[in-house]
Amino acid sequence: MSTTGRGLHGRVLDTLGPEITAGDHPPGSVLRTDELAQRFDVSRSVMREVVRVLESMHLVESRRRVGVTVLPAHEWNVYDPQVIRWRLAGADRPRQLRSLTVLRSAIEPVAAGLAARNATAEQCAELTECALGMVAHSRGHQLEGYLFHDMAFHRVVLAASGNEMFARLGDVVAEVLAGRTHHDVMFEDPDPAAVTLHVQLAEAVRARDAARAERLTREITEGALQELDILAP
Amino acid sequence: MSTTGRGLHGRVLDTLGPEITAGDHPPGSVLRTDELAQRFDVSRSVMREVVRVLESMHLVESRRRVGVTVLPAHEWNVYDPQVIRWRLAGADRPRQLRSLTVLRSAIEPVAAGLAARNATAEQCAELTECALGMVAHSRGHQLEGYLFHDMAFHRVVLAASGNEMFARLGDVVAEVLAGRTHHDVMFEDPDPAAVTLHVQLAEAVRARDAARAERLTREITEGALQELDILAP
DNA sequence: CCGAGCAAAAAGTCAGACTTATATGTCACA
DNA sequence: TGTGACATATAAGTCTGACTTTTTGCTCGG
Secondary structure, three states: OOOOOOOHHHHHHHHHHHHHHOOOOOOOOEEOHHHHHHHHOOOHHHHHHHHHHHHHOOOEEEEOOOEEEEOOHHHOOOOOHHHHHHHHHOOOHHHHHHHHHHHHHHHHHHHHHHHHHHOOHHHHHHHHHHHHHHHHOOOOOOHHHHHHHHHHHHHHHHHHOOOHHHHOOHHHHHHHHHHHHHOOOOOOOOOHHHHHHHHHHHHHHHOOOHHHHHHHHHHHHHHHHHHOOOOOO | OOOOOOOHHHHHHHHHHHHHHOOOOOOOOEEOHHHHHHHHOOOHHHHHHHHHHHHHOOOEEEEOOOEEEEOOHHHOOOOOHHHHHHHHHOOOHHHHHHHHHHHHHHHHHHHHHHHHHHOOHHHHHHHHHHHHHHHHOOOOOOHHHHHHHHHHHHHHHHHHOOOHHHHOOHHHHHHHHHHHHHOOOOOOOOOHHHHHHHHHHHHHHHOOOHHHHHHHHHHHHHHHHHHOOOOOO
């Protein structure tokens, strides 16, 4: 579930990356490659590769005669799935979850509208199947089963939009949904209204009703915003 | 303007990255680190670092006894600014520009609505300043000056939204606007209606009128969609 | 025909030497 | 006292070569 392969490289990255995104090393901090290599008990080569990857995520900047400088958060590649995962696992998880939910509220309605135009017959079938799965698991504390179909549902909508930028957010949305179920208060069964909206959305897409699909999705995401006490625009 | 630092690492990356995103090495192709090192006349260490970065962008996958396999496009981290730049510089630039413009049409209206709630006095001032700059350069083929203020305007809106995910798209939007001005047909002065909309948007944000800001931005982005012959949702 | 095991191939890791850029301190000169 | 040129130390950047580990795919025996 978590992440990178299983080499030394990956292990070091999975330690140092979260440390940085968690603010453990504040912006402006200077790390030295040699020291890090010693600390993690790896060779300089491995450490350099890790630093290069962190640099490509704009988490750090490496300069001669200075060292590896930690960059301020507004420089980070916050769309990098790895960075998102690290941040969701860290302390500012709530803030992160809010940002992503607002992002969802902007993207998903438009994506649903496009999906109503572009979805293949197969995708329509998958959508109704997912919606039915959600209904089937909506009562009796079958949270995991519900979550599974919910994630799949939104992933299909984003993919069916035909826009690669939207499609690529499938993982992010899944991550948000999973986070809501697992960490936040969600002991009770899901809101029946939300379940109904998903069923209707599947119908709207199948019926090629773009406007209705967009409106229904807007209702869904507004529900998600309200759960986090974010006032609806 | 273009990119990475100036080490060997950066130079190799700026050659190999675009080759991959351009489809020069089709998905499934296998590259060998040693061969690449020979080809670029660098040591294996440098080549390995490059491969690791490409791997973190999900452009390739490196496996023992197999080599470096090029991944299909749907795996790529298409939100990575570097990947976006590479693709915009390549052959499927038109498709990329469309995807990004649709993304804009989803994000910017919501961002503008939030900006109307959250913008600081200083940001409001910047906004009107940018709008005035656009007006001043809207006639007489001052395209570069117009573009400059247009990019700044949208960047401020996204930043003022207070959402880091939106703010991080400032570079992307700037890239799209620049692309439109430089590569596509844009010899004539900008549409006066668009200029007016920007001025009104600056006013709406200053007046804290979120609904109006959102609506105006939707008009702006719909104009951008129409320019690319993308039917409005 | 099939499974066990063997050999080769390629990435992964390490250690050490050398190069290059650059921040900073020093000193002479104005 | 301030300023600019120069020297120096430092940490990243690069190269090389040897060794390890994993994995593929083939061979050989059942």
